[in-house]
Amino acid sequence: MNAADSKIAGKVWIDGAVVDAALARVPVFDRGFLYGDSVYEVLRTFDGHPFALEEHLDRLEGSAARIEMSVPSRDEIRAAIDATCLAVGHPDLYIRIVVTRGAGEIGLDPALADAPRLILIVRPASLPSKEIYESGVKVAVVGRSRSIPGGPANTDPQVKSGNYLGSVLAVAEARRRGAYEAILGDAVGRITEGSSSNIFLVRGGRITTPPLSSGLLEGITRRTVIHLARKNSIAVDEQPLWPADLARADEAFLTSSVRGIVPIVRVDGIQIAGGRPGEVTRRVMSLYQQFASAR
Numbered sequence: 599m600n601a602a603d604s605k606i607a608g609k610v611w612i613d614g615a616v617v618d619a620a621l622a623r624v625p626v627f628d629r630g631f632l633y634g635d636s637v638y639e640v641l642r643t644f645d646g647h648p649f650a651l652e653e654h655l656d657r658l659e660g661s662a663a664r665i666e667m668s669v670p671s672r673d674e675i676r677a678a679i680d681a682t683c684l685a686v687g688h689p690d691l692y693i694r695i696v697v698t699r700g701a702g703e704i705g706l707d708p709a710l711a712d713a714p715r716l717i718l719i720v721r722p723a724s725l726p727s728k729e730i731y732e733s734g735v736k737v738a739v740v741g742r743s744r745s746i747p748g749g750p751a752n753t754d755p756q757v758k759s760g761n762y763l764g765s766v767l768a769v770a771e772a773r774r775r776g777a778y779e780a781i782l783g784d785a786v787g788r789i790t791e792g793s794s795s796n797i798f799l800v801r802g803g804r805i806t807t808p809p810l811s812s813g814l815l816e817g818i819t820r821r822t823v824i825h826l827a828r829k830n831s832i833a834v835d836e837q838p839l840w841p842a843d844l845a846r847a848d849e850a851f852l853t854s855s856v857r858g859i860v861p862i863v864r865v866d867g868i869q870i871a872g873g874r875p876g877e878v879t880r881r882v883m884s885l886y887q888q889f890a891s892a893r
């Protein structure tokens with residue numbers, strides 16, 4: 599165990615058992631390690647209960663089907679989640695579900711894989727600070743897509759696979775520019791989503807977000823926000839958006855399962871929403887909070 603390992607809190611489910619996170623190891627012949635040949639989901643618990651678990655399992659199965667991979671049954675995954683969460687014993691947990699195609703002789707042929715390997719990483723959730731929600735964040739439009747180099751035509755954006763190199767490089771660029779999140783684009787420069795989040799703008803009291811046809815992951819938080827907004831008489835449009843739309847927006851925010859809703863107050867050098875989380879954003883944050891804690 600090295601120095602970094604000893605700081606890793608939490609538990610991991612691997613090969614049918616719960617182990618300390620710091621001691622968990624994946625064999626080097628696992629195709630998730632060799633090729634990013636895996637699918638995954640990230641969710642959190644609210645008051646001890648995995649939030650939107652069935653939606654995450656739907657998407658996990660959808661991602662796997664698109665790359666012709668099988669995943670363990672829902673009962674198996676649910677039982678593993680229960681056992682691992684119990685072992686961590688904390689009400690607010692981060693849960694990462696990973697299924698790799700398995701291990702095998704080196705070679706790209708999927709038939710070389712033995713059997714899907716389920717791995718769960720469950721840790722006390724490290725949520726963004728209060729400051730992030732109260733003051734908002736800066737984003738950088740990085741002009742990269744999640745799939746490299748050819749854009750969404752190369753890699754299906756609906757697959758949440760273990761290969762996140764596009765997002766990794768986008769985040770590196772965002773950090774160099776002092777931004778919290780990178781906003782990705784499509785082949786012609788329209789904005790699509792964050793490196794690990796979806797994006798929404800508010801203009802004239804209406805919410806707009808890029809459509810799935812722009813090439814983005816259908817976030818579970820995105821879907822929930824659209825539903826909650828419409829239910830509460832806030833109009834939502836799904837239409838293509840350009841970086842200039844973001845820079846000119848009245849308000850903007852990001853969504854993801856772990857972070858929930860994060861207000862955007864700056865896009866590169868441009869301040870938006872007067873540099874404070876806007877009214878519609880704050881309303882959506884409160885609707886989401888109520889919805890999440892009621893489930």
Ligand SMILES: Cc1ncc(COP(=O)(O)O)c(C=O)c1O
Binds near residue numbers: 794853854
């Ligand atoms: C590329 C990408 N887009 C959007 C999201 C947000 O999805 P969700 O709300 O389901 O967490 C994620 C989450 O990790 C993501 O990786």
